[in-house]
Amino acid sequence: MTALLEASVPRRLRTPRRYVPALLVTPAATFLMVFFIVPLSTVMALTLFDYQPLTRSIRFVGLRNWDRILTSPELQQATVNTVLYAVLTVPVIVGLSLLAALGIHALPRWGGLWRTVYFLPTIATMAAMSVVWRWLFYPGTGLVDSTIGRLTGATDWLHSTTLALPAIAVIGSWAGIGSSMVMFLAGLSSVPQHLHEAGRLDGAGPWHRFWHITWPALGPSTMFALIIATRDALRVFDQVHVMTDGGPLGSTETLADLQWRYGVSYLDIGSGSIVNTVLLGLVLVTVAAQYLAGGRRLERAGAR
Amino acid sequence: MNTTIRRRIGVHTAVAAGGVIMLGPLVLMLAGTFLVGNPLNGDLTPHLTLDHVRDAWAALDWPRVYGTSVLVTGAIFLAQVVTSLPIAYALARWEFRGRTLTFKLVLVCLVIPVQVTAIPIYFLLSDLGLLDSYSALILPSIGSGFCIYLFRQFILAIPASMFDAARLDGVGPVAMLWRVVLPHVRPALVAAGVFSVVSHWNDLYWPSVVLTTDHVATVPYAVAGVSGPDSTVPLSVQLAVAALAALPLLVCFLLVQRHLVRGLVLTADGE
Known part of the structure; x- marks a missing residue:
């Protein structure tokens, strides 16, 4: 990369153009600073203050907010629910979207049609689709109760404290498969075809060819799909907000919805900030773990 | 066989x-x-x-809601392209101090959900008197780690000879952006556009934070108002509302979907 850049930028021209990268970086960097990096630091500081937005009074309270919130069953339940939702959806989304991408990629024709079909749920506005899903989960006569319910006895998912979160997860997976699938398809279209032919000539079966040729080449796609799916799972809000509003009995309350309730609805800024900080910690820990486990494939993808 | x-x-x-x-x-x-x-x-x-559709059409001020969503998502995407392409070009083709750090920060912004930064941004917008306005919906979404990452990957895949040839033709380093980068990243623009427009058009969270009235309600915000958990609107009409909300984007997607996969470059060597 370095050699390539040096070769492509003649030495005598480089010095007077030192200002160019700064010029190119500044617009985006400004927005990222103002709307990501600075708020990120502020949110952690805000957890230490009692801020009354209406009177605009601010008072340092140290760790008292944390004391109050960390022991609150609401935050604990929301954290557990959020993690559980991620555990229920992320493997399903990444696994099924990989299978879908492999299947669609293997089709000699109609691939484009199925790709579109699988992507449609991603595009369909979740707030609107929640209406349809509430109908499907409608107690007694809904499609879920009259099929799965009749077979297994598990009925009225949305009003059950044990089944409401899985129901939310089913909807999230349905909507999330499309974007991961497209990322995998993009990765698949770049797998060198000659490697597959060489493998076939060497007598490697489909499983061997997948494991030794396709899967390594899909590394960056997998990392990207995994990280985006995890981020989207940890911030789940839309279908919770429209379908269950956190209920029944808080069994579908997620961190994003709880933060909205504290921060926006009750204007309890200290508590809202703590929920934010917990969410931030959760995102960073999960993504860092995936990043390390993934052998830093995402970054290497760019660094050549 | x-x-x-x-x-x-x-x-x-x-x-x-x-x-x-x-x-x-x-x-x-x-x-x-x-x-x-x-x-x-x-x-x-x-x-x-068509009764349900008629009732659903009457339930909301659709032209206004559609107009708001089109304006907001369009403005966000346009601003994302204008700000992301230069930084992506710099990250992919220029060597400068802090490049690795800048790229790391971009990756951090890529994974941080907007929920985490919502409260400080809310107060910032409130101090600026921007709550419940187009700016409140647009400004926080302009800096996009996703777009920057996507564009950077795509620019890395443009053959260096293209840049060299342009340089010999006397194209300056900044003009390179629209003379070389822009024509080559069109597929990436489609891909970024689909992901950006879809996520912002469909987003219910951010409007729920910054909107207090219905005057700049976006589609999901307006729909959630009609069909929350305690809604009394008949289900057929709610379904018609859902259809009216989802269909425009579905139709638009059908027009551009052919280019979607080509525009994503997620390979190990950026090619």
Whole structure:
């Protein structure tokens, strides 16, 4: 990369153009600073203050907010629910979207049609689709109760404290498969075809060819799909907000919805900030773990 | 040969079966919208009606809601392109101090959900008197780690000879952006556009934070107002509202979907 850049930028021209990268970086960097990096630091500081937005009074309270919130069953339940939702959806989304991408990629024709079909749920506005899903989960006569319910006895998912979160997860997976699938398809279209032919000539079966040729080449796609799916799972809000509003009995309350309730609805800024900080910690820990486990494939993808 | 054909049929069947599940809710939504009957009892009759659509159209100020969503998502994407392309070009093709750090920060912004930074941004907007306005919906989404990452990957894949040839033709380092980068990243623009427009058009969270009235309500915000958990609107009409909300984006996607996969470069060597 370095050699390539040096070769492509003649030495005598480089010095007077030192200002160019700064010029190119500044617009985006400004927005990222103002709307990501600075708020990120502020949110952690805000957890230490009692801020009354209406009177605009601010008072340092140290760790008292944390004391109050960390022991609150609401935050604990929301954290557990959020993690559980991620555990229920992320493997399903990444696994099924990989299978879908492999299947669609293997089709000699109609691939484009199925790709579109699988992507449609991603595009369909979740707030609107929640209406349809509430109908499907409608107690007694809904499609879920009259099929799965009749077979297994598990009925009225949305009003059950044990089944409401899985129901939310089913909807999230349905909507999330499309974007991961497209990322995998993009990765698949770049797998060198000659490697597959060489493998076939060497007598490697489909499983061997997948494991030794396709899967390594899909590394960056997998990392990207995994990280985006995890981020989207940890911030789940839309279908919770429209379908269950956190209920029944808080069994579908997620961190994003709880933060909205504290921060926006009750204007309890200290508590809202703590929920934010917990969410931030959760995102960073999960993504860092995936990043390390993934052998830093995402970054290497760019660094050549 | 026989096994190949059999395997192909198997794969196609599996893909089609999955496709039916993916399409199912959308088809049912249209059935509930256009068929006479009470969907709650499951007794939909095969008679078409436009009554639900008419009621759904009357339930919301649709032209205004559509207009707001088009304006907001369009402005966000345009601003994302204008700010992301230069930084992506710099990250991919220029060597400068802090490049690695800048790229790391971009990756951090890529994974941080907006929920985490919502409260400080809310107060910032409130101090600037921007709550409940177009700016409140647009400004926080302009800096996009996703777009920057996507564009950077794509620019890395442009052959260096293209830049060299342009340089010999006397194209300056900044003009390179629209003379070389822009023509080559068109597929990436489509991909970024689909992801950006879809996520911002559909987003319910951010409007719920910064909006207090309905005057700049976006589509999901308006729909959530009609069809929350305690809504008294009949289900067929709610389904029609859902259809009116989802269809414009679905139709737009059908027009650009061919270019979607080509525009994503997620390979190990950026090629």
